[in-house]
Amino acid sequence: MEHAVRAQDGSVSGRRERRQERGARTVYEWSALTSAAAFAVVGHLEVLLRNALDRCLREHFREEHTGIPWFLLPTPGGEHVAEAVAAVRGRLREQRKESRHQIVAGLSFGFWSGLLGPKYEELWRDCLHRAFPHSSGRRKQVAVAVERVRVFRNRLAHHDSTINVDIPFEIRQIIELARYIDADAAMWLERCGNVMEVYAERPVTVADTVVVPAKNAWTLYESARAYVCQAGRAFRPVERIAFYADREIKPDVPAVLHRRDNVAWTPEEVERLRASDDRFDRKVAGVIEASREVWVEGRYQVFLLTRPGDPAHRRLGAALPHEGSGRGSAFVRRQRYVSLHVLEVATTTADLCGR
Structure with missing residues (x-):
């Protein structure tokens, strides 16, 4: 009996510690898989969002007629656009990949979220509202929805644990935002990916x-x-x-x-x-x-x-x-x-x- 309780390899205490380590590893692996699956959904939403905003801005600034990308023109609201674009262009120029498509793709989620802020109210009224034809038409409603997704995205990107995150609720928020832009895209987003299947495998029983x-x-x-x-x-x-x-x-x-x-x-x-x-x-x-x-x-x-x-x-x-x-x-x-x-x-x- 004395040997059974000693903290040695093969002892009761040692086996308990190894079970705890395996349990912690299982939770970590589940969290990582859940984050990856959720991040894929966020990624699809980000592409949908930036394409919708880019399209509206292209049309508003008559890019096809002028031949000048909208992001190289003065934008009502401040220097946010010029500074962000300059940073992306500088990075791409070093890689010899500077093109219109790469510049738009290189702008961060925070950039697109920022375009929906209060200082861009004029731009919202002029054109950005058309990117969200199924919303209420109020900038603040859309801005809040986009900001919530941005915060969730950053949490996933920084590898925070998802054990205490209401993943189903966050995914519904993403789908709702997608629905503001395109109902068919939102339906596709609901069907694609396996985030809910991964989430269902949660290894820890928590207070419900x-x-x-x-x-x-x-x-x-x-x-x-x-x-x-x-x-x-x-x-x-x-x-x-x-x-x-x-x-x-x-x-x-x-x-x-x-x-x-x-x-x-x-x-x-x-x-x-x-x-x-x-x-x-x-x-x-x-x-x-x-x-x-x-x-x-x-x-x-x-x-x-x-x-x-x-x-x-x-x-x-x-x-x-x-x-x-x-x-x-x-x-x-x-x-x-x-x-x-x-x-x-x-x-x-x-x-x-x-x-």
């Missing part, structure tokens, strides 16, 4: 439910079957939301049906969404109307959730009381992650601590 503080959120869920929070707020990949209010976790644990970020909380947006053929658009419109007294005009993130009776909906046997007391003793202040299984077997929030 986020518990949120719900002083007002619980009332909104009961009336509109949704959760609303600040735009841009980050969440791990989750399947469900649980609500903590009145010093207890409520028994209903709805599944997430749809998630949408940066939604404008305005009467105009309600009217636009109400007229949409998309059922989620119409549901988001209902959420805005139901929550206007709590959430003032601005931009927010919306989770559409299941209602009791839905096959995906779960309900605990009883609410889980929180027995802590005093200042700072709340079970959750911003968000907390747990598994549905633990929620189902717990009797109080104390059973969730450390799990």
Whole structure:
């Protein structure tokens, strides 16, 4: 027995360490494969985006008639274009590869994202809006969508771990942006690649439910079957939301049906969404109307959730009381992650601590 517990090669401790190393390597390999698969989708989107913007700029500056590429002409909005183009041309000139096609291809995702910024409002009105015929036509909506993809792209490019990234949500954001440009291209993008197949092989079981503080959120869920929070707020990949209010976790644990970020909380947006053929658009419109007294005009993130009776909906046997007391003793202040299984077997929030 004494030899069995010694930290030697072949010992119990040694075998445990090797299992941990294999487990860590498995997670790393999965993350790398997922990043590579997702990066391919982002790459397709980047080509689609730059081609659409390049086409609009070519037409606007009458390039075929003048023979001068648009990126060599003064561009309303500042020196961003000239500086970026000069850097690309210098690099290509050293490689003896300087051509119009190579210059456009060499401009970064950040360059194209920058063209949609507020200082290029005039350029947006003159021509860039035509690159996104299926969007609302508002520059800010498109700029926010492109910026989100840019941030995701950079995370993948810098080899950040994807273990806590909601890959399905990020891919949906990419497809939505592609749909602004070309519906057929978006459909193709949905079918190509294997990012979701790779993601499904996730080797680590993680908490699938986020518990949120719900002083007002619980009332909104009961009336509109949704959760609303600040735009841009980050969440791990989750399947469900649980609500903590009145010093207890409520028994209903709805599944997430749809998630949408940066939604404008305005009467105009309600009217636009109400007229949409998309059922989620119409549901988001209902959420805005139901929550206007709590959430003032601005931009927010919306989770559409299941209602009791839905096959995906779960309900605990009883609410889980929180027995802590005093200042700072709340079970959750911003968000907390747990598994549905633990929620189902717990009797109080104390059973969730450390799990």
